[in-house]
Amino acid sequence: MTRILTLARKDLLETRRDRLSAIFIVIMPIAFTTFFGLMFGSGSDRLAVAVHDADRGAQSQELVRALQQSDAVRVVPKGAEELDPWIADGRAAAGLLIPEGFSAAVQAGEPAELVIVSDQTSSGAQAIAAEVRSAAGDLVAADRAARIGAQVAGQSEVPEAARAVATLAMERPAVALTSVSATAAAGQVPTGFTLSSPGMMVNFIMFSLMTAGMAVIMERKNGTLRRLVTTRVRRWELIAGKMGGMFALTFLQQILLIGVGQLFFGVDYLNDPAALLLMMVALSLVASCLGLLLASLLSSEQALVAAIVLTSMGVSALSGAWFPLEITGDSFRAVGHLLPTAWILDGLRGIIAQGYGVADVLPAFGLALAWSAGLFGLAVARFRLS
Amino acid sequence: MSIVEAQGLSKQYDPPKGVLAVDGVSFAIERGEIFSLLGPNGAGKSTTISMLSCLLRPTDGDAFVDGHSIVGDPQAVKQVIGVVPQDIAVYPDMTARENLLFWGRMYGLAGAELKTRVDEVLELISLVDRQKDRVDKFSGGMKRRVNIGVALLHKPRILYLDEPTVGIDPQSRRSILDGILDLREQGMTVLYTTHYMAEAQELSDRIGIVDHGKLIALGTHAELVRIVGEEARVELTVDKGLEQMVARWSALGGVSRAVVEEEHAELLVEDANAVLPHLFEEAAAGGSRITSVNVSEPNLELVFLHLTGRALRD
Known part of the structure; x- marks a missing residue:
């Protein structure tokens, strides 16, 4: 073990002394993160929700206003027929249909119904549902409190009627959320630095393998x-020492780039540190095993440079490092998700913007482990001393 | 007991049709001696050292280093050998000291023992003053010294040096050869490969001459030279008709061998003084004019020429 660590530490020392490597490891990723972040707009990282208010009552409009003030979702008012297309092409993570009678139900103290339109597996939609439930709950609770207040106004004791309303309010759910499936998969389209920071990190982790x-x-x-x-x-x-060196290099690079993203670009990587750690380990594992394989297969510097450039560009494009896979077609998305890096990027962006936790990123981690094992096995079989 | 005993070592790359680089080589190296393998490039010297270093597995035969089989117990062999490869196999962007510390750890040294050995080796290779300089700032000779120093860190019982003087200036070469002689004085056993006859002659207690993967002669310098008896080598250039002249000269009495070597002829003769006039006469008779003559006393070069029909430098 000591020898493996010594080998890895020696490789890190050599990399630190190579001034050119700093360009690939630090300077270029930050420059490209800035460029792509600005290019894709510094638009809100809030989840877009397409809202159709069929009720148009006081309480429904109050709910929409509450959602508009949310830090988690961004309301895009749409017609009923537009909800599906917006979800299908990824412009909205989910749709919210406020049916007729919503305001009347709230006023009557009856459970009010809301409809979430989404891809059922979308965790973005789950986050939106939670936000809607919270906003609607607050709205109904406020309404009920107001009515109880009206009942007791001017009376020293709580009248029986007010007690009945309060009891009913405790027994009945404030709002009933019904989920229906959209016609196509939906997700949040990341924008700004949420798109570019993890994307460029994956891109330049691959480049640093050079x-x-x-x-x-x-x-x-x-x-x-x-x-x-x-x-x-x-x-x-x-x-193992060679791979350890590559792992350490890419992991340190991630710490640096995540730090820069968090501090200077406002990308909230630290929403779930444990999930983030899993994704960082997954990315470094995949990258170091791929680097070891390429170095095992190729014998000249020129061939390695060509292979790394092609691989990193191909992997980055297919994985959604440059542009969100949500805006691509089904086939492209499917091909992209054959790669562990696409899953890792989904995981990273999910942690940043969609409240992903460890359970959400475990599939990405598992896939990365499987890929790493395969790449490592091939690398060991082809590793040559001379 | 010999420190190295090679028994029918063979190495064929990509068998069964690949090159047979080493073909049934057997020899023994005694403790405390400098043993050289002398031969032209491609003779099989480096392959032999690679097998003795446990880098290559022999396709046939075995060798025992300090009693350990290179096939059966390579880890034990590695503990007693120090290998100085032909290339400068150290890290150029690390300092001399950093290199020695790193390689020392690779040999299993640690802590105070490691630091002490690094200091001793820096002293030995005369780089104490430059220990904090990066190796890529060193001259070729200094790099060679670091290359050798690495192999001495763990106090090996035998040092393998694979053509350590290739491509360096005469001053550095002298320094390295003196260093090897000093090591021998301290009781180190050395296996040295070279294609420079003069180095083998100066350094070695015994010399094995290899060609085309075979050990074709083995002995002390004096023993090897006796193979060619008192023969001298005569190197001749002529203005024209070199091949025709070689054919005529080879038929002369007192000429045991005559071959064309690049732009000149090389002859082995029993008595140079007696033969030379006849060589001139024969040249004149053949319509050629001798433009230069060089007579050499018996040496290893001559032994190689005698045994193979080719010059060692080829």
């Missing part, structure tokens, strides 16, 4: 890899 991969090729050329095996280092320790 530095680490190049080090392996240089070591193969100058004979240090062979020499290491003449010491007491075993082959598997050597490979």
Whole structure:
């Protein structure tokens, strides 16, 4: 274990001394995060909800106003027929239909019905439902409190009628939420730095493999890899050390870029630190195993540069690092989600904007583990000393 | 007991049709001696050292280093050998000290023992003053010294040096050769490979001459030179008809071998003084004019020429 750590630490030391690597690891990701963040607008990171108010009563309008003031959702008023298309093409994470009779039900102290239109699996829609439930609950509670207040006004004791209203209010749900499926999958379209910060992080984690991969090729050329095996280092320790170096490099890079995103771009990575840690480990695992494989397969610096550029650009584009997969077609989205990086990006953006926790990112972590195991196995099989 | 005993070592790359780089080599190296493998590039010297370093597994045969089999117990072998590869296999963007600390850890050293050994080795390779400089700022000779120092960190019982003087200036070469002689004085056993005859002759207690993967001669310098007896080598250039002249000279009495080597002829003769006039006469008779003559006393170069029909430098 000591030798593995020594090997990894030595690789980090060499990377730190390579001034060019700082360009790929720090400067370019920050520059591109800024560029893409501004290009995709610094628009709200709140979940877009398409709202159709069929009731148009006092209480329904009050509910819409409450949602408009929410920090979690962004209200987009739409006609009833527009809800599905907006959800289908990802412009809204969910739709809210306020049926006729909503205001009347609230005023009568009856359970009021609201309809959430969404893809049932969308956690963005779940977050919207929670926000709507909260706003509607507050609204109904306020209405009931007002009516009880009216009943007791001017009386030293609570009249029986007011007591009955209050009891009823306790027994009946304030609002009944009905969920219906939209005709197509829906999700939030990330914008601004929520889009660009994790996207560019994934992109440049891949790029930084150039530095680490190049080090392996240089070591193969100058004979240090062979020499290491003449010491007491075993082959598997050597490979583990190399991978450890790549993992540490990409993990430190993530800490740096997440810190910059959090402090300077206002991207809230720390909503769920445990989930974030899982995604960081997943990304570094996938990246380091991929880097090890490329360095094992290729023997020249030129070939490695070409492979890393192509791989990082391809993986980034397919994974939604440059633009949200929500605005692409079904086929592109499906292909993208064959890659662990697409899931990791979903996980990161979910943590930032949709309240994802550990349970939400576990599928992405599992897929990343499976990919890493496959890439590592191939890399070990093809690893050459000279 | 010998510290190295190679028994029928063979290495074929990509068997069964690949190159047979080493073909049934057997030799023994005694403790405290400098043993050289001398041969041209591609003779199989580096492959032999790679097998003895446990980098390559022999396709046939075995070797025992300090009693440990390179096939059966490579980890034990690695504990007693120090390998100085042909390339400068250290990290250029790390300092000399950082390199030694890193490699020391790879050899299993740690703590105070590691620091002490690093200090001792820096002293030994005369780089105490430059220990905090990055290796890529060093001259070729200094890099070579770091390369050797790495292999000495764990106090190996035998040091393998694979052509350590290739591509360096004469002053650095001298320094390295002196360093190896000093190590021998301290009781270190050395296995040295080279294609420079003069180095093998100066350094070695015994020399194995290898060609095309086979060990074709083995002995002390004096023993090897006796193979060619008192023969001298005569190097001749002519203005024209070199091949025709070589054919004529080879038929002369007193000439045991005559071959064309690039732009000149190389002859092995029993008595240079007696033969030379006949060589001139024969050239004149053949319509050629001798433009230069160089006579060498018996040496390893001559031994190689005698055994293989080719010059060592080829």
